Amino acid sequence: DAGVIQSPRHEVTEMGQEVTLRCKPISGHNSLFWYRQTMMRGLELLIYFNNNVPIDDSGMPEDRFSAKMPNASFSTLKIQPSEPRDSAVYFCATSGLHEQFFGPGTRLTVL
Amino acid sequence: AQTVTQSQPEMSVQEAETVTLSCTYDTSESDYYLFWYKQPPSRQMILVIRQEAYKQQNATENRFSVNFQKAAKSFSLKISDSQLGDAAMYFCAYRTGNQGGKLIFGQGTELSVKP
Numbered sequence: 764d765a766g767v768i769q770s771p772r773h774e775v776t777e778m779g780q781e782v783t784l785r786c787k788p789i790s791g792h793n794s795l796f797w798y799r800q801t802m803m804r805g806l807e808l809l810i811y812f813n814n815n816v817p818i819d820d821s822g823m824p825e826d827r828f829s830a831k832m833p834n835a836s837f838s839t840l841k842i843q844p845s846e847p848r849d850s851a852v853y854f855c856a857t858s859g860l861h862e863q864f865f866g867p868g869t870r871l872t873v874l
Numbered sequence: 875a876q877t878v879t880q881s882q883p884e885m886s887v888q889e890a891e892t893v894t895l896s897c898t899y900d901t902s903e904s905d906y907y908l909f910w911y912k913q914p915p916s917r918q919m920i921l922v923i924r925q926e927a928y929k930q931q932n933a934t935e936n937r938f939s940v941n942f943q944k945a946a947k948s949f950s951l952k953i954s955d956s957q958l959g960d961a962a963m964y965f966c967a968y969r970t971g972n973q974g975g976k977l978i979f980g981q982g983t984e985l986s987v988k989p
Contacts, residue, residue: 796976806965806979819976852917856977861907861926863969863977865919 767866769855775872781843784869786855787836794858797830797840800868801851809853812838845873876901878968880980887956888988894941895951895983897966905971908942908949913982914962922964925949927971953985961987 768787776782788795796811799822810820812832820830827846832838842849850873856863877900887893899908910922925933925942933940937957941950953960966980 798977805981806977808976808978811976854919856919862909862921862924864921865911868917868919870917 767855767857767864769853769866769869771869772867773870773872775874776845777874778846779844780873781841782845782849782871782873784840784853784855784871786838786840786866788838788855788857789859789864790836792857792859792864793835794863795832795838796854796856796858796863797838798854798856798865799851800854806854809840842871845871847873849873876903876906876968876970876978878966878978878980880966880983882983883981884984884986886986886988887953887960889956889958891956892952892954893956893985895953895964895966895985897949897951897980899947899949899966899968901947901968903970907969907971908940909967909969909977910938910940910951911965911967911979912960912962913965914959919965923951956987958987958989961985 770785797809800806809822810830815832830840852868854868855866879898906927908925912920912922923935937954939952963982963984965982967977969975
């Protein structure tokens with residue numbers, strides 16, 4: 764298996780633009796997580812899905828953030844409009860029986 | 875709410891020596907999992923070791939082992955025979971026993987290895 768796949772690996776955009784981050788989970792994993800990593804706040808959960816259903820979105824900062832999982836093999840995290848404070852590394856992770864496996868992350872820079 | 879605390883922002887070890895990274899957590903649950911993740915400069919999050927709370931035996935993976943003290947809510951990571959490739963940020967993480975539960979991370983400890 765190729766592991767968790769995220770795209771793009773790097774994204775530079777201007778304030779106000781829409782940003783879409785993508786994730787392909789490991790086949791057979793039923794849970795998918797979006798985390799954000801910043802120097803100030805560390806690693807924090809934004810949202811997670813079980814069997815494509817959002818379970819906990821309490822970490823989503825505000826309405827500018829939205830996430831979808833239309834099927835078992837694809838998820839997106841969208842920021843619209845983006846702001847400089849959204850600059851961070853965004854990780855997608857999927858869960859087997861016990862462990863969570865992380866994708867390589869997307870480094871987002873909002874100018 | 876569960877919390878995870880890593881009190882050592884930075885640690886340093888000489889190559890081939892042993893180092894211990896500390897982690898404490900707070901929870902009222904009895905069923906949970908604890909993890910150590912390694913994040914090298916490539917930023918990839920790599921699972922190092924896992925401990926189930928119901929197991930008394932400390933987990934071991936090659937040069938990595940843990941000291942799990944459930945009553946004290948302590949979960950330290952010992953790295954033996956440290957190698958240059960061990961230099962990274964290390965995160966302690968907690969997860970509830972429910973399958974698919976989210977991870978709660980500590981603040982991280984940056985480990986440097988001196989040749």
